[in-house]
Amino acid sequence: MAGESVMDFSSVMFRHKVPAPKWYNPFKKQRGAGIAALDLTLQSGQIVGLVGTNGAGKTTLLRMMSGVLPIESGNVSTKGTIISDQELRKRVGFMPEHVRWSGQETVEQTLVEFALLRGCSKDSALEILGIIGLKNRASSALDSLSQGMRQRLSLGIALLGTPDVLVLDEPFNGMDPVAIDAFKRLLQSLARKGIAIVISSHHLFELDQLIDTLALLHRGQLVAHGTTTSIQERLGFEQLTEVCLDSELPSKLMKNLEVLEQSTTDAAHHMILQSVPDNLLKNIVDSGIGVITWREIQPSLIELLCAATGLDRQSIGMDVENSAWLPMRKIQEEEE
Numbered sequence: 001m002a003g004e005s006v007m008d009f010s011s012v013m014f015r016h017k018v019p020a021p022k023w024y025n026p027f028k029k030q031r032g033a034g035i036a037a038l039d040l041t042l043q044s045g046q047i048v049g050l051v052g053t054n055g056a057g058k059t060t061l062l063r064m065m066s067g068v069l070p071i072e073s074g075n076v077s078t079k080g081t082i083i084s085d086q087e088l089r090k091r092v093g094f095m096p097e098h099v100r101w102s103g104q105e106t107v108e109q110t111l112v113e114f115a116l117l118r119g120c121s122k123d124s125a126l127e128i129l130g131i132i133g134l135k136n137r138a139s140s141a142l143d144s145l146s147q148g149m150r151q152r153l154s155l156g157i158a159l160l161g162t163p164d165v166l167v168l169d170e171p172f173n174g175m176d177p178v179a180i181d182a183f184k185r186l187l188q189s190l191a192r193k194g195i196a197i198v199i200s201s202h203h204l205f206e207l208d209q210l211i212d213t214l215a216l217l218h219r220g221q222l223v224a225h226g227t228t229t230s231i232q233e234r235l236g237f238e239q240l241t242e243v244c245l246d247s248e249l250p251s252k253l254m255k256n257l258e259v260l261e262q263s264t265t266d267a268a269h270h271m272i273l274q275s276v277p278d279n280l281l282k283n284i285v286d287s288g289i290g291v292i293t294w295r296e297i298q299p300s301l302i303e304l305l306c307a308a309t310g311l312d313r314q315s316i317g318m319d320v321e322n323s324a325w326l327p328m329r330k331i332q333e334e335e336e
Helices: 058-065 085-091 107-117 122-131 147-159 177-192 204-208 228-234 280-286 301-309 313-318
Strands: 005-019 029-043 047-051 073-078 092-095 165-169 196-200 213-218 221-226 240-245 258-264 269-274 291-297
Touching: 005 058, 029 058, 029 073, 029 196, 029 221, 047 058, 047 177, 047 204, 047 301, 058 092, 058 165, 058 196, 085 092, 092 147, 107 122, 107 147, 122 147, 147 165, 147 177, 165 177, 177 196, 204 301, 213 228, 213 301, 221 228, 221 301, 228 301, 280 291
Parallel strands: 047 196, 047 213, 092 165, 165 196
Antiparallel strands: 005 029, 005 073, 213 221, 240 269, 240 291, 258 269
């Protein structure tokens, strides 16, 4: 459950420097893609899902939010007071995507070393071991940890110093379903303690079951932010219907249907439809086609992202955004 505002990002911007060599200056660089004039408010106890295509700027934004990358323009504030980059790094815990924990050093030794680097006590590090569920593996070598345990250790490092905000970049990578479920429950328990959490993940199904609000990022711009229901309404989404039949529909029934997704096997024909005509089900039954499944469903994060960006499902999953920035129409943010 979201509470009061803990951090406000106002018109924040960062542009990566990319090579632009000239004959007179082979080392010349120019400003490339990044984050453009982005506004985002984080509330205590709220879990925000950050979704976008490959190259949309998700990792760049998370690094800006955690103070790893500088904010070139705009500001970050708490209750109206602007905070510095140094203060931002103290108040935000960052869990990067790739941390290769290895060696014979134990979990406890690793956590204590990072605690000392952050100016925290040894006792606080040992307390975090219990929070992340690694207390019984405190004396285990890093080489012996499973991927799920390694991710928990990364989360524990991010929790040092009792941050107000947790920023997680692809935290479910490499985890099996059991480990993902346990990790999600751990994040929910942290949110209940009042920590604001921002998660970027390509595991859209897992994200959909976890988040309170959704932030859609495209070409470095936040094109929508709010609950999935509010974004769905502002995008003009109508109710989706999942239909599974024992054979394909004849062309006369397919005419004028808005088919978002379809697949066919020897046993069934599956479709996701939008704006289903009132008489469609009756016409299908009258035509002698067997109805295996007919149910209303909510649009997935993929459909919402497609609608917000104008891309199709294949592009959302496969294409990498180029560095060209085009003005995007923002969807009005929801006031939580």
